[in-house]
Amino acid sequence: MSDVTESEVAEGAGNAGAEGRKGRGRLMIVGAVAGALVLASGAGAWFLMGSDAGSGTGSAAVADVAEPHFFDLPVITVNLNNGGGAPEFLRLSIALEVRDPAAMAMIEPRLPRVLDTFQVYLRELRRSDLEGSAGVYRLKEELHRRINLAVYPASVDNILFKELLVQ
Structure with a gap:
């Protein structure tokens, strides 16, 4: 029937499992980097646009601007x-x-x-x-x-x- 022995089949299955674990590890690293980028960009947007929104000084600064x-x-x-x-x-x-x-x-x-x-x-x-x-x-x-x-x-x-x- 086939020239492949049972030990060769078991060895091939072990290699496929190791390659699957490597791919999953890479996917986890890429996902972690993407998550960190999303968090960093969100924090940057918060600092640039809305960090003083709760302090109430924003409306006072607008009121102090004189008409040209x-x-x-x-x-x-x-x-x-x-x-x-x-x-x-x-x-x-x-x-x-x-x-x-x-x-x-x-x-x-x-x-x-x-x-x-x-x-x-x-x-x-x-x-x-x-x-x-x-x-x-x-x-x-x-x-x-x-x-x-x-x-x-x-x-x-x-x-x-x-x-x-x-x-």
């Missing part, structure tokens, strides 16, 4: 630096975001200095400096830096472009 005040600058129109080619213009309409209304009173007398600072910077820009969202973001950051230097004791929180036209 906006100060409109006059429309600025400048020639762009184009290397002697056809004239190109930049037209900006800007609003300044300020937290404190007293800061607005400090900015108003310094408005000629702010406009001069903007004019000097904007006249050196090229059309390629304003291309894409990265160019507009760089412009916004540079104007924000320059206005905070010009109105020093006061501070401007943000610059908002109401109109940005390159022609």
